[in-house]
Amino acid sequence: EMSWQHLDIATEELAHGRVAEGIEPGDRVAILSRSRAEWLLADLAILKAAACSVPVHADAVVADIAHMLRDSGARLVFVQDENQAARLEPVLGDTAVEKMVLMVGPAQKQGQLRWEDLRSAGRAHQAEYPDAGVSWDTAHVALCGEDIAESLRASRNVIRQVHLAT
Numbered sequence: 001e002m003s004w005q006h007l008d009i010a011t012e013e014l015a016h017g018r019v020a021e022g023i024e025p026g027d028r029v030a031i032l033s034r035s036r037a038e039w040l041l042a043d044l045a046i047l048k049a050a051a052c053s054v055p056v057h058a059d060a061v062v063a064d065i066a067h068m069l070r071d072s073g074a075r076l077v078f079v080q081d082e083n084q085a086a087r088l089e090p091v092l093g094d095t096a097v098e099k100m101v102l103m104v105g106p107a108q109k110q111g112q113l114r115w116e117d118l119r120s121a122g123r124a125h126q127a128e129y130p131d132a133g134v135s136w137d138t139a140h141v142a143l144c145g146e147d148i149a150e151s152l153r154a155s156r157n158v159i160r161q162v163h164l165a166t
Contacts, residue, residue: 014045017122025050032056033080038103066091
């Protein structure tokens with residue numbers, strides 16, 4: 001079970017971890033996993049870091065996965081476990097993928113990171129650069145422009161006020 005506060009902390013750490021790994025606003029980050037809590041956390045953290053999520057179906061054939069990674073230009077990919085990582089190994093050289101994050105299991109090869117190692121790197125990055133621009137507001141501006149981001153902030157404030165009034 002995870003509270004909203006824990007979800008926010010986890011996505012903040014993962015977003016900072018991505019920034020520490022060199023992911024910049026607008027970069028593509030792929031997710032190759034079955035539905036699980038880490039999938040949602042990865043997706044939200046990608047958005048929080050103002051990157052673009054590239055969901056890849058866990059049962060897709062390797063040739064299709066390679067095409068999606070190449071076509072999207074994804075620089076980082078989250079994989080469910082070492083089995084998914086092993087499926088990708090033969091095709092990674094033909095893609096822009098620089099790192100692979102394993103949601104579960106050990107990172108055994110160069111270019112692989114464990115989920116907890118990315119969160120740890122995120123905590124260190126956040127401590128050193130607390131104002132690194134990793135937040136929902138900066139993501140909205142980076143992805144949508146200031147006008148749309150301002151509308152989103154206003155909408156969110158109205159929702160909060162309605163929630164507090166009830």
